[in-house]
Amino acid sequence: MAAKRLWKAALVPGLLCCMGLGAALTWAGTVRVPDLDLHDSRLDNGLRVILVPDHSAPVYSINMAYNVGSRNERPGRTGFAHLFEHMMFEGSANVGKGEHFILVLNNGGGMNGTTNEDRTVYFEELPKNQLDLGLFLESDRMQALNITQANFENQRKTVQEERRQSIDNQPYGRAELDVDNLSYDNFAYKHSTIGSMSDLDAATLQDVKDFFRTYYAPNNAVLTLVGDFDPDEALAKVKKYFGSIPSQPAPLKVDLAEDAHYGERREIIYDPLARLPEIDIAYHIPPGNTPDNYAAQELAVILAQGQSSRFYQHLVKEKQLASQVSAVADARIGPSLLYLSANPAPGVKAEDLEKGIDDEIAAVLKDGVTSDELAKAKTQLLRRFIDQRRSSLRTAILIGQYTVYFNDPTLINTIQDKQEAVTLDQANATARKYLVPDQRTVVTTLPAPPDATASAKPAR
Amino acid sequence: MKTLGLISRLTWQAVLAFVVVAFVAPLAPTATGQEKAVPLSKVERLDRAPVNKEVLRVKLPRPVAVKLKNGLTLLLLENHKLPTVAFSLWIRPGQLADPSDLPGLASFTAGMLREGTERRTSAQIANEIDSLGATLSAAAAFGSSYLSVDASGLISDAPQILDLLSDVALHPSFSPNELAQYKQREEASLEQRLSNPGFLARQAFRRVLYGDAPLSITSPTKESIEKVTADDLKKFHSEHFRPGNSILGVTGDFKTAEMQALIEKYFGAWAGAAEPPLKLPSSATPQAAKITLVDRPSSVQTFIIGGDRGIRRTDPDYYALTVMNRVIGGGPQARLFLNLREEHSYTYGAYSNFNAESYPGDWFASAAVRTPVTDGSMTQFLYEFKRIRDEAVPQGELDEAHRAIVAGFALSLEQPAQVLTSWLTVQHFGLPADYWDSYPDHISAIDAAAVQAAAKKYVDLDHLQWVCVGDRKQIQDVLAKYGTVAVVDANGKSEN
Numbered sequence: 037m038a039a040k041r042l043w044k045a046a047l048v049p050g051l052l053c054c055m056g057l058g059a060a061l062t063w064a065g066t067v068r069v070p071d072l073d074l075h076d077s078r079l080d081n082g083l084r085v086i087l088v089p090d091h092s093a094p095v096y097s098i099n100m101a102y103n104v105g106s107r108n109e110r111p112g113r114t115g116f117a118h119l120f121e122h123m124m125f126e127g128s129a130n131v132g133k134g135e136h137f138i139l140v141l142n143n144g145g146g147m148n149g150t151t152n153e154d155r156t157v158y159f160e161e162l163p164k165n166q167l168d169l170g171l172f173l174e175s176d177r178m179q180a181l182n183i184t185q186a187n188f189e190n191q192r193k194t195v196q197e198e199r200r201q202s203i204d205n206q207p208y209g210r211a212e213l214d215v216d217n218l219s220y221d222n223f224a225y226k227h228s229t230i231g232s233m234s235d236l237d238a239a240t241l242q243d244v245k246d247f248f249r250t251y252y253a254p255n256n257a258v259l260t261l262v263g264d265f266d267p268d269e270a271l272a273k274v275k276k277y278f279g280s281i282p283s284q285p286a287p288l289k290v291d292l293a294e295d296a297h298y299g300e301r302r303e304i305i306y307d308p309l310a311r312l313p314e315i316d317i318a319y320h321i322p323p324g325n326t327p328d329n330y331a332a333q334e335l336a337v338i339l340a341q342g343q344s345s346r347f348y349q350h351l352v353k354e355k356q357l358a359s360q361v362s363a364v365a366d367a368r369i370g371p372s373l374l375y376l377s378a379n380p381a382p383g384v385k386a387e388d389l390e391k392g393i394d395d396e397i398a399a400v401l402k403d404g405v406t407s408d409e410l411a412k413a414k415t416q417l418l419r420r421f422i423d424q425r426r427s428s429l430r431t432a433i434l435i436g437q438y439t440v441y442f443n444d445p446t447l448i449n450t451i452q453d454k455q456e457a458v459t460l461d462q463a464n465a466t467a468r469k470y471l472v473p474d475q476r477t478v479v480t481t482l483p484a485p486p487d488a489t490a491s492a493k494p495a496r
Numbered sequence: 497m498k499t500l501g502l503i504s505r506l507t508w509q510a511v512l513a514f515v516v517v518a519f520v521a522p523l524a525p526t527a528t529g530q531e532k533a534v535p536l537s538k539v540e541r542l543d544r545a546p547v548n549k550e551v552l553r554v555k556l557p558r559p560v561a562v563k564l565k566n567g568l569t570l571l572l573l574e575n576h577k578l579p580t581v582a583f584s585l586w587i588r589p590g591q592l593a594d595p596s597d598l599p600g601l602a603s604f605t606a607g608m609l610r611e612g613t614e615r616r617t618s619a620q621i622a623n624e625i626d627s628l629g630a631t632l633s634a635a636a637a638f639g640s641s642y643l644s645v646d647a648s649g650l651i652s653d654a655p656q657i658l659d660l661l662s663d664v665a666l667h668p669s670f671s672p673n674e675l676a677q678y679k680q681r682e683e684a685s686l687e688q689r690l691s692n693p694g695f696l697a698r699q700a701f702r703r704v705l706y707g708d709a710p711l712s713i714t715s716p717t718k719e720s721i722e723k724v725t726a727d728d729l730k731k732f733h734s735e736h737f738r739p740g741n742s743i744l745g746v747t748g749d750f751k752t753a754e755m756q757a758l759i760e761k762y763f764g765a766w767a768g769a770a771e772p773p774l775k776l777p778s779s780a781t782p783q784a785a786k787i788t789l790v791d792r793p794s795s796v797q798t799f800i801i802g803g804d805r806g807i808r809r810t811d812p813d814y815y816a817l818t819v820m821n822r823v824i825g826g827g828p829q830a831r832l833f834l835n836l837r838e839e840h841s842y843t844y845g846a847y848s849n850f851n852a853e854s855y856p857g858d859w860f861a862s863a864a865v866r867t868p869v870t871d872g873s874m875t876q877f878l879y880e881f882k883r884i885r886d887e888a889v890p891q892g893e894l895d896e897a898h899r900a901i902v903a904g905f906a907l908s909l910e911q912p913a914q915v916l917t918s919w920l921t922v923q924h925f926g927l928p929a930d931y932w933d934s935y936p937d938h939i940s941a942i943d944a945a946a947v948q949a950a951a952k953k954y955v956d957l958d959h960l961q962w963v964c965v966g967d968r969k970q971i972q973d974v975l976a977k978y979g980t981v982a983v984v985d986a987n988g989k990s991e992n
Contacts, residue, residue: 069578093906093907093910094552094554094906095909122502131544132539132542134539134829134834134838135539135540137833137834139545140829142896142899143900143903144899145903145907150499150502163552163903163906163907168546169547186538187537189537189841190838196866197837198500200797200866201844201864204797205796205864206691229499229500308793309691309794311687312688342625344625344626349619349622353677356677356680359680359683360688382680382684408627411627415628418629419629419630419650425578426577426910427910428910
């Protein structure tokens with residue numbers, strides 16, 4: 037569905053700046069959210085520890101970010117990093133299977149874990165008087181995971197159900213995976229994070245033990261705490277719980293480089309679960325935390341985020357070619373993608389919608405975006421930045437992510453300046469350089485008759 | 497980029513709002529499944545983690561409540577952490593007032609508010625909102641006794657945001673041209689919805705539970721989208737959009753007196769006395785338990801819902817049902833999740849929920865399971881339903897439920913919009929003014945007998961309605977073991 041990717045944009049850095057508005061409006065002054073006070077240190081065993089006191093609510097959030105994602109998988113073991121994440125909840129030396137959920141939820145908290153191409157994060161939010169509980173749970177499983185064949189079989193099947201629920205039993209699931217698959221040649225980002233069913237079946241218990249030893253070491257992790265605690269007291273507790281965990285040799289780095297692409301890549305998918313066509317497009321953009329990537333974030337807003345965006349006003353409202361449109365730009369460690377997605381209006385053919393999209397991109401390349409549009413994009417990103425700041429959990433996850441990706445936790449404060457620094461010339465130069473047919477992937481999904489099996493073919 | 501979560505993101509956020517208790521599930525009876533048996537992976541408690549036994553008791557901050565001369569009720573809740581403001585306007589009666597031949601009229605009306613007013617075009621509204629970095633949305637949820645219009649942004653823009661909010665809520669233009677475009681988008685949305693197994697399950701479930709409109713309606717139809725006119729929208733708007741029917745909640749970085757004055761400036765001229773409460777057709781008598789199979793070819797999972805009618809929001813059983821629901825399916829620490837996912841490997845997640853409304857809402861458990869374990873999953877659902885009815889919840893589990901709910905209030909203090917919603921609920925349903933202050937004590941008073949009584953009443957096996965969305969060729973015979981099966985298509989038409 038066209039809107040599907042939008043929520044991932046929440047992990048995109050927010051922004052702030054002086055804002056210019058449309059002609060009829062006046063801006064009531066610059067807003068700058070105060071910088072967070074980061075206490076950044078490292079234990080002897082290499083664990084990076086970042087503490088951010090915040091006494092506005094009697095809670096705290098803890099995020100453990102491991103420097104490992106699906107990019108670290110090898111052929112034959114796709115989906116393994118995510119499967120391993122599930123194993124982290126199956127028990128450790130002093131915590132039983134399922135007990136993690138029980139302890140956190142029954143003491144007034146919430147928790148989850150997520151895996152993507154670049155990192156795996158584990159997080160809890162708890163009332164402030166449960167600081168020891170959170171630290172204990174994260175340190176116990178970093179130290180000694182309890183891995184059994186029965187637990188492993190259970191989570192293998194759980195992950196396979198997750199794949200069925202979010203991909204195989206949904207319209208456009210196949211398209212979502214194929215866009216990345218076609219866009220990348222380097223195996224690291226080419227294959228899906230959820231993995232193939234056969235690779236998930238092939239994973240072994242020994243793989244789990246090896247993976248744990250290689251990647252789940254304190255020197256490969258970042259611990260972030262945000263909330264209502266005293267930083268000195270918190271650091272002492274962190275040392276108490278994590279200090280004796282031995283470091284491991286640093287894992288091998290993964291080469292994420294993409295060779296140059298020549299020529300557009302296309303595919304048609306016949307999807308028996310889809311009732312409407314969909315067009316999914318991806319353009320190559322530079323890695324996150326680069327000037328051109330920040331420009332691409334703002335281009336994505338201008339193109340198709342919000343109802344004043346170009347795609348919404350021209351394709352949905354004026355020309356009535358599309359019923360839904362969306363755009364989002366990734367900010368990965370490696371080469372990233374700017375995704376566009378659209379569904380046609382009733383009676384409109386997919387190729388006519390694609391022509392409409394092409395016309396919009398051509399207009400941007402020819403005449404550029406305007407300074408009003410750029411200012412509006414910056415304002416919308418500011419708004420998200422402020423919303424994220426309200427949540428200690430969101431803040432802790434972002435800090436951990438910035439540190440794993442870019443070795444820079446202060447991005448939680450400085451990102452606003454980096455977004456502000458994007459100039460109109462730069463935004464338009466970025467568009468001309470990257471929004472080109474030679475550097476893009478187009479996946480078209482068409483409804484197939486019911487009971488057909490899903491099939492796809494490359495399209496020339 | 498694809499990010500995968502351990503448990504469904506939406507469920508986790510819902511869990512923060514209330515909390516539950518988990519229990520180690522004893523070995524459940526093995527089903528005669530269609531798969532080779534996988535050794536059960538047992539949930540286990542070691543009780544070695546350092547838990548602070550003290551429960552942090554917090555009081556929910558309370559808004560200032562003011563009733564304006566025109567009948568509009570204001571709830572004003574200051575919060576100075578960030579320079580923002582958020583408005584939420586609740587207008588009853590919402591979708592429940594849809595005429596029976598125009599399902600979705602309330603949601604069309606809400607959806608069209610942004611599409612033009614007497615002073616602004618749709619494009620101008622969109623540009624103004626995005627230029628402010630603000631948000632503005634309106635929705636009439638199906639089955640809900642109110643619709644809402646929400647706006648948020650920077651506090652320094654409050655006058656402009658209020659101008660926009662009042663303009664779209666009070667003076668929408670409902671232009672025929674915009675309506676024609678809106679209909680196209682609605683038609684496409686409907687098509688998309690019909691491919692979603694969760695939606696198909698909810699649609700069939702509400703129909704079998706409530707029979708006729710309006711309570712059974714979960715979506716507009718192709719016919720109602722085609723039929724609706726601008727005059728229909730104007731009529732709905734003039735009949736129901738009145739200050740006497742409405743509550744305006746606001747939270748943010750303001751001084752209460754100043755914000756009240758600002759709101760009066762933009763909403764003071766609004767006129768219209770409260771309507772008498774909506775008379776709903778009395779529900780048909782509950783049907784005997786049965787299974788509705790919604791055929792969805794090419795499905796690789798079966799989406800299962802099992803449930804029944806529940807309670808009104810004001811029902812004194814609310815506390816008991818809250819605790820009962822938490823125990824059986826309120827999160828990843830609850831019985832259904834630990835059984836169907838952690839022990840049996842059937843699903844990514846199994847949960848239960850209930851909607852308490854101005855009429856007896858529903859209670860239901862649900863899970864998406866791979867097709868070959870449809871049989872085993874039905875067995876485990878029934879096992880848990882019988883267990884909560886027939887066995888008193890152990891004291892330790894109950895203590896944890898009380899504890900979790902009281903301790904969970906601390907997290908909500910981070911989200912003033914969530915706190916505001918809690919008070920809007922009190923105001924809308926006419927609950928006592930000190931409702932949230934006494935809520936922890938009412939929850940703590942729910943003992944095992946009360947939980948069991950609620951289970952016997954609301955998990956009524958004789959009238960329990962099952963809906964299974966999946967590939968009929970693979971699951972119809974299996975489901976016949978559990979009761980009478982009626983097969984329908986995505987539009988609800990019988991396929992028998």
